[in-house]
Structure formats: structure tokens, C-alpha cells
Amino acid sequence: MRRLIDRYDVHAPRYTSYPTAAQFTPAVGPADWAAWLKRTPRDAAVSLYLHFPFCKRLCWYCGCNTRAVNRAGVVSTYVDLLLQEADLVLAHIGRSVRVGSIHLGGGTPNMLSPDDLERLFAGLSARFDLRDCFEIAAELDPEVLTSEWVEAAGRVGLNRASLGVQDLSPRVQAAVNRPESFETIRWAAEALRGQGVTSLNLDLMYGLPLQTVEHVVTTLGRVTTLKPDRIALFGYAHVPWMKPHQRLINDADLPDAEARFIQSQAAARYLTGKGWQTVGLDHFALPHDGLAAADRSGRLHRNFQGYTTDAAEVLIGLGASSISRTPQGFVQNHVQERDWRQAVGAGDLPVARGVALTEQAAFVGEIIERLMCDFVVDVARIARRRGRDLSEVAGAWSRLERFAADGLVCLDGTVVAVTTLGKPFVRAVCAAFDPDAADIQQRHARVV
Ligand SMILES: C[S@@+](CC[C@H](N)C(=O)[O-])C[C@H]1O[C@@H](n2cnc3c(N)ncnc32)[C@H](O)[C@@H]1O
Ligand code: SF4
Numbered sequence: 001m002r003r004l005i006d007r008y009d010v011h012a013p014r015y016t017s018y019p020t021a022a023q024f025t026p027a028v029g030p031a032d033w034a035a036w037l038k039r040t041p042r043d044a045a046v047s048l049y050l051h052f053p054f055c056k057r058l059c060w061y062c063g064c065n066t067r068a069v070n071r072a073g074v075v076s077t078y079v080d081l082l083l084q085e086a087d088l089v090l091a092h093i094g095r096s097v098r099v100g101s102i103h104l105g106g107g108t109p110n111m112l113s114p115d116d117l118e119r120l121f122a123g124l125s126a127r128f129d130l131r132d133c134f135e136i137a138a139e140l141d142p143e144v145l146t147s148e149w150v151e152a153a154g155r156v157g158l159n160r161a162s163l164g165v166q167d168l169s170p171r172v173q174a175a176v177n178r179p180e181s182f183e184t185i186r187w188a189a190e191a192l193r194g195q196g197v198t199s200l201n202l203d204l205m206y207g208l209p210l211q212t213v214e215h216v217v218t219t220l221g222r223v224t225t226l227k228p229d230r231i232a233l234f235g236y237a238h239v240p241w242m243k244p245h246q247r248l249i250n251d252a253d254l255p256d257a258e259a260r261f262i263q264s265q266a267a268a269r270y271l272t273g274k275g276w277q278t279v280g281l282d283h284f285a286l287p288h289d290g291l292a293a294a295d296r297s298g299r300l301h302r303n304f305q306g307y308t309t310d311a312a313e314v315l316i317g318l319g320a321s322s323i324s325r326t327p328q329g330f331v332q333n334h335v336q337e338r339d340w341r342q343a344v345g346a347g348d349l350p351v352a353r354g355v356a357l358t359e360q361a362a363f364v365g366e367i368i369e370r371l372m373c374d375f376v377v378d379v380a381r382i383a384r385r386r387g388r389d390l391s392e393v394a395g396a397w398s399r400l401e402r403f404a405a406d407g408l409v410c411l412d413g414t415v416v417a418v419t420t421l422g423k424p425f426v427r428a429v430c431a432a433f434d435p436d437a438a439d440i441q442q443r444h445a446r447v448v
Contacts, residue, residue, distance in 0.1 A: 018365035028354035045100030051319035065321035066107035101135035114152035121156035154195030162201035206263040207236035209253035237445035380414035399432040
């Protein structure tokens with residue numbers, strides 16, 4: 001395994017999309033977004049993603065687009081602007097649209113006051129058709145959660161929640177500036193379930209500074225008593241060149257690739273031994289949960305939040321740094337909240353960059369999504385359905401020979417199957433199909 005890690009622990013995207021956000025450019029902007037919005041299909045429901053770039057505290061490992069705020073007024077005016085952005089989007093679509101799912105992400109959406117949360121949903125339901133909205137989800141910081149907020153969430157229909165946990169050891173928590181008690185998490189889990197949350201996810205991390213395999217397993221031992229429907233186990237992505245505050249973490253305290261690998265394997269063994277099903281690369285779900293069912297039936301998808309059951313073609317992102325997706329391409333809003341506020345305030349779509357999706361990129365994207373979700377893909381079948389030529393991905397086969405020789409993939413005609421040994425390296429397998437992987441690799445964290 002050490003030899004494989006030396007060979008394949010390269011820098012590669014997490015492939016939450018293809019093309020990846022690193023490939024977005026300012027050549028695609030508000031005019032493209034306006035044109036794509038006009039083509040929103042009439043018959044299908046869209047998904048909404050709302051980003052809240054606010055936190056009570058700044059965890060040193062954090063890779064999200066967020067900042068620490070302590071003034072409620074900042075968050076409240078942000079909600080006004082989110083609704084104004086929704087108006088701009090709908091003006092370009094030219095009618096109201098049906099929404100199938102709403103995801104509040106961050107940052108920390110529970111930095112909104114309970115009143116602002118209800119005001120936001122009143123505003124959304126006045127603008128969009130939410131009658132078929134089957135999922136309302138939010139990413140929550142348990143340390144900031146109040147019973148008033150949970151009650152308001154119950155009233156707006158929150159049915160899926162994700163709580164940030166990471167690691168329960170005080171030593172690791174001190175090394176990343178994130179104190180958090182198990183009692184708080186237990187309270188949050190019970191309160192949310194009491195108000196209608198039927199699918200509860202906990203975010204855990206491995207590869208954190210001073211973290212050992214014992215810390216990971218001890219944390220799992222405690223949080224599994226809460227029977228979370230889903231668990232996301234993220235490997236810490238250390239990218240201080242992108243996120244300068246990560247320099248607060250002492251590099252010498254970070255577990256090396258082999259230790260990280262052992263931690264992730266021990267966690268997977270522990271969870272599968274307790275009845276959670278592995279889903280994709282880093283998620284786990286109890287068999288009754290929708291994510292586990294989607295995985296069993298080959299309907300798992302990947303989006304910017306990780307693995308999902310959401311199959312909507314159109315995702316409309318609102319808020320600073322949010323990414324939207326349509327069959328025509330991707331756009332990202334201004335990452336700096338000030339720029340986003342300025343654009344929305346001036347009545348402009350606040351898009352900063354993006355990428356138009358060529359037929360070839362959509363073909364490569366589907367190959368990568370299936371590999372990330374199912375670990376197996378029949379390239380010829382996808383090519384046939386999309387009317388593409390296999391020669392478009394010809395370079396991948398020679399790059400994959402080395403993986404096959406090392407037992408990481410099995411190649412059978414045009415079928416690529418990632419082996420159990422190869423699963424931890426699936427992002428490197430995907431990169432074999434990505435013509436730009438070599439150019440952008442230094443921007444990403446390592447694979448293991
Ligand atoms: C928006 S936060 C979750 C909600 C809330 N802000 C909290 O922290 O409790 C998203 C999650 O991303 C994960 N995460 C953040 N930074 C990361 C990094 N550098 N590498 C891997 N995972 C990371 C953490 O597990 C975190 O819970
Ligand atoms: S992990 Fe969550 S609470 Fe911590 S800084 Fe990131 S988004 Fe904020």
C-alpha cells in the first residue's frame with residue numbers, strides 16, 4: 001500500500017462537477033447565465049441552493065467560502081438580497097418555476113435568526129412554486145443551534161439536516177479551533193428529529209492535525225449511538241495556498257498519507273460493521289435512507305455538496321460564491337460577498353465566471369460522475385447514448401494501463417471497473433479521463 005500511495009497520491013479535483021470550478025473563467029458571465037435561464041425547461045422541477053457565508057467561529061481547517069460575523073444586521077440584509085437575486089433570476093426565466101428541493105449551505109445557515117429564516121421561506125414561496133418541494137435541507141453548526149431556530153425550521157418544512165461534528169477529541173478540536181461537545185450534538189439531533197427531520201447527516205473528518213486512528217474510531221463510537229441516517233467522512237483537504245487561514249495549522253501535526261489511509265479504512269470498517277452502507281467515496285448511509293437506496297439502484301449523483309439523490313437538470317445557486325448548473329453550463333456568483341451585494345443591489349445577475357458545457361465535456365462529465373458514484377462505467381454505452389465517438393477519450397486508456405497493472409482498475413473492453421484496492425484512488429482514475437487534469441492539479445488537495 002505504501003508503494004501505491006507513493007505512486008497515486010497525486011493532487012486531483014474532488015470532481016463534485018466536471019468541468020471543475022478550477023476551469024471556470026470570466027469569459028462566461030451574466031449574459032450567458034441570462035440566456036441559459038431563458039431555456040429553463042417548463043416541465044421539470046429545479047433545485048435551489050442558497051449559500052450563507054457566515055459563521056460564529058472560523059475553524060482553521062475550513063475550506064468553505066465563509067467568514068466570522070457577529071452582527072445580526074449583516075445576515076438580515078443578506079436575506080433581503082437573496083430574495084432580490086431570486087427576483088432577477090425569475091425575471092430572466094420569465095415565469096415562476098417549480099422547485100423540487102432546497103438546500104441551505106454554508107458557512108452556517110443557522111446564523112440566520114429564526115425570524116429571518118421564516119421571512120426567507122415566505123419570500124421563496126411567494127416567488128417559486130414549492131408545492132412539489134420534497135426536500136428542504138440545511139447544513140448546521142450544532143454549537144450555534146437554538147431551540148427557537150429548530151422550531152422555526154420545523155415550521156418552514158426542514159426535513160433533512162447535516163450537523164458538523166468532525167472529531168470529538170478535545171486535543172484535535174484545540175488544534176483546529178473548534179470546540180464542540182457530544183451533548184450538544186445529541187441535543188441538536190434529537191431536537192431536529194422532533195421537528196420533522198427524517199434524514200440526519202453528520203459530517204466527520206479524518207486527517208486533521210494531531211488526529212489518530214483511535215480518535216476517529218472513538219468519535220464514531222459515540223456518534224453512531226445517535227443512529228445518523230447518513231455520515232459524511234471527509235479527508236481533510238489541506239490547501240493553504242487557496243485558504244491562507246489553514247496556515248494556522250502546524251504542518252508537522254498533520255498525519256501523513258499512510259496514516260490518513262489507515263484512518264479512513266478503519267472508519268469504513270467500523271461503520272460497515274455497525275450496519276451503515278458505503279456510498280461512493282466518503283459517504284455512509286443506513287440501508288433505509290434514500291441515499292443508500294439510490295446507490296443500490298445506480299441512481300446516485302454527485303454535486304457540489306458531495307453525493308446526492310438529486311437528479312434535477314437545473315440547479316439555481318443564490319448567494320455569494322454559489323454555483324448554478326444547467327444543461328448549457330455552469331456559472332459561479334462573485335465569491336466576495338461585497339461584490340455579490342453590489343451586483344444584486346444594482347439589479348445585475350451577480351455572476352463572476354463559469355464554463356459552457358460542450359457535448360464532449362458533458363460526455364467526460366458523465367463518465368467521471370459514474371466512476372465517482374458507482375466505481376464502474378461502460379464508456380461505450382455512454383458514448384452511444386450521447387452520440388459521441390470513443391476517440392474523444394482515447395488518451396484515457398493508455399493512462400489507465402498503469403492503474404490496471406497495479407490492480408487498481410479492471411479493464412474489460414470499454415468497461416472500467418475500480419477494484420476495492422483502487423477505490424481510495426478513484427479521483428486519480430477519473431483524472432485519466434480529464435484532459436485538463438495535469439494543468440490544474442496543483443490547485444487541488446491530494447487524493448488520499
Ligand atoms: C458548511 S460546513 C458544515 C456546517 C457548519 N458550518 C459546521 O461546521 O458545523 C461543511 C463541512 O465541510 C467539511 N469541511 C470543511 N473544510 C474542509 C476541508 N478543508 N477538508 C475537508 N472537509 C472540510 C466539514 O466536515 C464541514 O462540516
Ligand atoms: S467548518 Fe463550518 S463552522 Fe467551521 S468555519 Fe467552516 S463553515 Fe464555519
